[in-house]
Amino acid sequence: MVETAGGGPDDGTAEVLDRPLPDGVRRRVVQIASDAFGGLTVAELPAQLRQYARFAPNRRAKFAGNAMAAALETDPLFRQRIGEKFRETQAELAGALDAGAPPPAADPLDVAAAAYVLRPAGWVKLVAAAGEEAQRADAERADEESRAELERLRAELAQARDHTRAETERLRAEVESAKKEAESLHRKLRSALNDVKRGEAALRKVQGEIDAVRAETQVQVSAAESESRRLKARLGEAEAALEATRRAAREGRSVEDMRVRLLLDTLLEATQGLRRELALPPVSVRPAETVDAVEPGRMTPKDIAARALSEHDPAILDQLLALPQAHLVVDGYNVTKTGYPQMPLEKQRLRLLGQLSALAAQTGAEVTCVFDGAELAAPVLLAPPRGVRVLFSKPGVTADELIRQLVRAEPPGRPVIVASTDREVADGVAKAGARPVASAVLLKRLS
Numbered sequence: 001m002v003e004t005a006g007g008g009p010d011d012g013t014a015e016v017l018d019r020p021l022p023d024g025v026r027r028r029v030v031q032i033a034s035d036a037f038g039g040l041t042v043a044e045l046p047a048q049l050r051q052y053a054r055f056a057p058n059r060r061a062k063f064a065g066n067a068m069a070a071a072l073e074t075d076p077l078f079r080q081r082i083g084e085k086f087r088e089t090q091a092e093l094a095g096a097l098d099a100g101a102p103p104p105a106a107d108p109l110d111v112a113a114a115a116y117v118l119r120p121a122g123w124v125k126l127v128a129a130a131g132e133e134a135q136r137a138d139a140e141r142a143d144e145e146s147r148a149e150l151e152r153l154r155a156e157l158a159q160a161r162d163h164t165r166a167e168t169e170r171l172r173a174e175v176e177s178a179k180k181e182a183e184s185l186h187r188k189l190r191s192a193l194n195d196v197k198r199g200e201a202a203l204r205k206v207q208g209e210i211d212a213v214r215a216e217t218q219v220q221v222s223a224a225e226s227e228s229r230r231l232k233a234r235l236g237e238a239e240a241a242l243e244a245t246r247r248a249a250r251e252g253r254s255v256e257d258m259r260v261r262l263l264l265d266t267l268l269e270a271t272q273g274l275r276r277e278l279a280l281p282p283v284s285v286r287p288a289e290t291v292d293a294v295e296p297g298r299m300t301p302k303d304i305a306a307r308a309l310s311e312h313d314p315a316i317l318d319q320l321l322a323l324p325q326a327h328l329v330v331d332g333y334n335v336t337k338t339g340y341p342q343m344p345l346e347k348q349r350l351r352l353l354g355q356l357s358a359l360a361a362q363t364g365a366e367v368t369c370v371f372d373g374a375e376l377a378a379p380v381l382l383a384p385p386r387g388v389r390v391l392f393s394k395p396g397v398t399a400d401e402l403i404r405q406l407v408r409a410e411p412p413g414r415p416v417i418v419a420s421t422d423r424e425v426a427d428g429v430a431k432a433g434a435r436p437v438a439s440a441v442l443l444k445r446l447s
Contacts, residue, residue: 021116025127026069028113033068034061036085046071046078072117083118094118102126235271242268259411262325266414269324314445317437321363323415329406329434330356330442331399331420332371338421338439353385355446360387368406372399400425407432 021029034057037045042053049071052064060068072079087094093110096102097120102111108129115123242264310316321328336348343351353369360367366389373392384390393402403418407429410416416434419442420426426436 021069021127022109022112024109025112025116028109029072029116030061030065030068032086032113032117033072033082034058034064035089036082037068039085040081044081046075049078079117079119086114086117090114097123097126238268238271263411263413266325312438312441312444314441317417317441317445318363320415320417320435320437321359321365326363326365326415326417327410328356328359328365328367329403329416329418329429330367330369331403331418331422331425331439332369333399334420334422334425335439335442339443349382353382353388353390356388357385359446370399370402370406400428404428404432407434410434 037049037052037060038057042050045053048067049064052060052067055063072082083094093103093106093114097111097115097118102115112127112129115126246261246264320326330352332349332352333345336343336345336352340348340351349371356367356369359365367387368389368391370391370393373394382390391402391406393399400422403420403425407416407418410433412433416429417437418425418429418434419437419439420429421439430436
């Protein structure tokens with residue numbers, strides 16, 4: 001059928017297109033060739049297109065588009081075969097083109113592409129008209145886009161103006177607020193300067209009072225020094241007796257001799273503390289003032305009792321460690337597992353011992369830290385810190401029992417403080433004369 005249509009002198013085979021194919025028409029032509037490509041055998045394809053025979057239509061149009069467009073232009077037989085396949089699928093459009101009356105409702109680009117492949121009479125005009133229509137459509141689309149862009153820019157300009165106006169108003173309000181705040185700060189500054197002047201006057205007054213107190217204190221110190229000389233004489237006698245006792249203690253080697261010597265050291269420090277306590281101004285208390293009663297403006301016994309330290313106050317530990325020859329015994333793992341149980345045991349021991357060393361240096365008290373050694377597979381390589389005695393319980397002996405042994409080994413009258421939250425340990429050492437303190441209190445004091 002194509003051979004008949006393309007053989008006459010009045011068909012469109014002699015027509016020549018004097019300009020390049022419009023882009024839209026060229027894309028439709030390549031798509032027509034790609035769709036019909038699969039219906040041809042490899043022998044029916046031009047040699048340069050046979051390598052694309054197995055490609056999918058979309059992939060063929062992408063990679064072989066230029067080659068197919070060139071073959072349609074230069075190979076009439078290939079174009080005729082593609083036209084035959086097009087007539088089979090688009091018979092209505094092909095018939096209308098052969099009749100010289102393309103459908104008015106058809107896309108001009110589709111009509112131009114079909115005319116280029118089928119080459120009916122007047123196909124050049126159809127292609128040229130399609131190109132002009134495409135250019136006109138592109139121009140209209142560009143014009144619409146320009147109008148839309150212009151409207152968008154106008155809207156953005158109006159929005160920017162509104163935003164600028166609002167921002168200006170906001171900045172004006174902030175400036176007004178800043179001015180008011182500056183005025184308020186100026187007033188506060190003037191008030192603060194007045195307060196400073198009043199404070200300086202009060203400071204000068206207090207300085208005068210301090211000078212008067214210093215003069216009075218100097219008089220009291222002179223009286224205290226005379227009393228101190230008298231007590232030093234008594235202390236010399238006590239020290240002589242103590243030296244004799246020490247010589248006797250050095251001759252003995254029993255545990256009881258050691259206990260007696262430690263108790264004498266405790267008494268000596270108590271005597272020295274008494275000497276410091278007596279280094280006061282002359283006593284001005286009268287017997288009538290020792291009677292328990294409430295005077296006008298004074299606190300009642302109930303108020304005084306309310307000032308006692310709580311059992312959970314770390315200050316109570318400082319008071320206990322300030323006693324002469326005080327001995328602090330620490331239940332090591334009980335304290336570390338109360339304060340920082342998430343750490344490994346080795347790091348728990350190192351952290352606690354470092355804190356106890358600092359406490360021993362601050363208070364001068366004897367410090368012994370006891371750890372449970374029942375689960376140790378090998379001896380612990382540990383250098384005890386300065387001022388802290390470190391003990392591990394033997395196999396078969398718990399740390400609680402070792403603590404009780406340490407308390408029982410102390411002479412009666414020596415202040416012994418045991419830090420443990422274990423209720424059984426606290427009750428046991430309390431019966432032996434020691435003072436139990438909760439682990440949390442020790443941790444507060446260490447921190």
